Amino acid sequence: MTPTTSHPLAIAAKGLRKAYGDKTVLDGIDLAVPTGTIFSLLGPNGAGKTTAVKILSTLLTADAGDLRVGGHDLAADPQAVRAAIGVTGQFSAVDGLITGEENMLLMADLHHLSRSEGRRTAAELLDRFELVEAAKKPVSSYSGGMRRRLDIAMTLVGDPRILFLDEPTTGLDPRSRHTMWGIIRELVSGGVTVFLTTQYLEEADELADRIAVLSDGRIAAEGSADELKRLIPGGQVRLRFTDPVAYRSAAVALREVTRDDEALSLRIPSDGSQRELRSILDRLDSAGIEADELTVHTPDLDDVFFALTGGAHLPNQPNQPKETVR
Ligand SMILES: Nc1ncnc2c1ncn2[C@@H]1O[C@H](COP(=O)(O)OP(=O)(O)OP(=O)(O)O)[C@@H](O)[C@H]1O
Numbered sequence: 001m002t003p004t005t006s007h008p009l010a011i012a013a014k015g016l017r018k019a020y021g022d023k024t025v026l027d028g029i030d031l032a033v034p035t036g037t038i039f040s041l042l043g044p045n046g047a048g049k050t051t052a053v054k055i056l057s058t059l060l061t062a063d064a065g066d067l068r069v070g071g072h073d074l075a076a077d078p079q080a081v082r083a084a085i086g087v088t089g090q091f092s093a094v095d096g097l098i099t100g101e102e103n104m105l106l107m108a109d110l111h112h113l114s115r116s117e118g119r120r121t122a123a124e125l126l127d128r129f130e131l132v133e134a135a136k137k138p139v140s141s142y143s144g145g146m147r148r149r150l151d152i153a154m155t156l157v158g159d160p161r162i163l164f165l166d167e168p169t170t171g172l173d174p175r176s177r178h179t180m181w182g183i184i185r186e187l188v189s190g191g192v193t194v195f196l197t198t199q200y201l202e203e204a205d206e207l208a209d210r211i212a213v214l215s216d217g218r219i220a221a222e223g224s225a226d227e228l229k230r231l232i233p234g235g236q237v238r239l240r241f242t243d244p245v246a247y248r249s250a251a252v253a254l255r256e257v258t259r260d261d262e263a264l265s266l267r268i269p270s271d272g273s274q275r276e277l278r279s280i281l282d283r284l285d286s287a288g289i290e291a292d293e294l295t296v297h298t299p300d301l302d303d304v305f306f307a308l309t310g311g312a313h314l315p316n317q318p319n320q321p322k323e324t325v326r
């Protein structure tokens with residue numbers, strides 16, 4: 001029985017602290033990642049995400065904290081932790097001078113796989129990451145996305161049960177990103193635990209069971225994507241007009257609007273429910289006004305992120321309408 005089985009938490013950190021000189025990067029954070037789930041650490045540049053990944057994956061020593069990974073104490077038994085995990089760093093660790101396949105076989109050697117097993121694993125992973133065609137070419141000729149895929153494929157050679165992925169999809173095109181999400185989901189359905197950092201809130205929203213937002217050395221908020229979104233008040237309905245006369249009449253007909261006279265758009269705080277939409281449409285109808293566009297914006301992780309990490313949160317300027325009603 002692996003220690004993971006008797007410890008439901010794959011990753012547990014209490015009071016994790018790290019400073020570089022007099023700059024405190026992690027100011028005593030707590031993390032708890034249940035086995036077989038995806039945990040996403042979000043935070044602006046320099047928040048300490050990579051530092052946390054490096055510490056939890058034994059590449060860096062913490063200043064303080066009770067840290068357990070795969071049921072093993074990081075300080076007492078880093079070797080056992082290393083055997084349980086795989087790490088894909090933020091920056092590529094592949095050797096550019098040799099081919100993708102040679103990189104994979106090198107990893108297989110490091111994991112003491114037999115020659116035939118190494119070849120089989122390498123071939124399987126190269127196929128899974130759509131690198132078969134590129135396998136015999138030197139990595140220096142790969143695109144950024146291909147390198148990233150090779151990076152992660154190499155991490156999977158040892159069949160790690162706990163996977164640390166530091167910005168795994170940065171620089172990937174949308175299709176490759178979706179492929180990567182599929183692979184991550186597949187790993188998790190096979191019982192793997194994934195600790196993921198990302199700059200893409202959509203990615204955390206899409207993948208993570210739980211999300212923690214790191215800001216100023218602390219966890220500013222933690223929860224499921226839905227729980228985090230609930231921290232941010234209110235959605236809104238946005239109406240756009242091309243006719244300035246219709247725009248002005250609508251501004252009068254509807255109460256509680258925020259006007260944008262230049263864009264000829266109005267924003268109305270709303271929960272986006274059918275009843276509220278109907279009431280807005282009724283009022284427009286009875287005033288004989290037709291909007292050119294109506295969109296409903298519900299708070300998304302971007303809003304949460306900006307609100308929690310001290311960025312300029314502009315509740316009246318939705319970045320992405322979630323749903324176009326008409
Ligand atoms: N070896 C080091 N020596 C001194 N300071 C460091 C070192 N490594 C990181 N830092 C500092 O620690 C802070 C956190 O860095 P870290 O790389 O963990 O951030 P991050 O959240 O991963 O950022 P990014 O989103 O840009 O990858 C930054 O202020 C960084 O400058």
Ligand SMILES: [Mg+2]
Binds near residue numbers: 050051090166
């Ligand atoms: Mg980083």
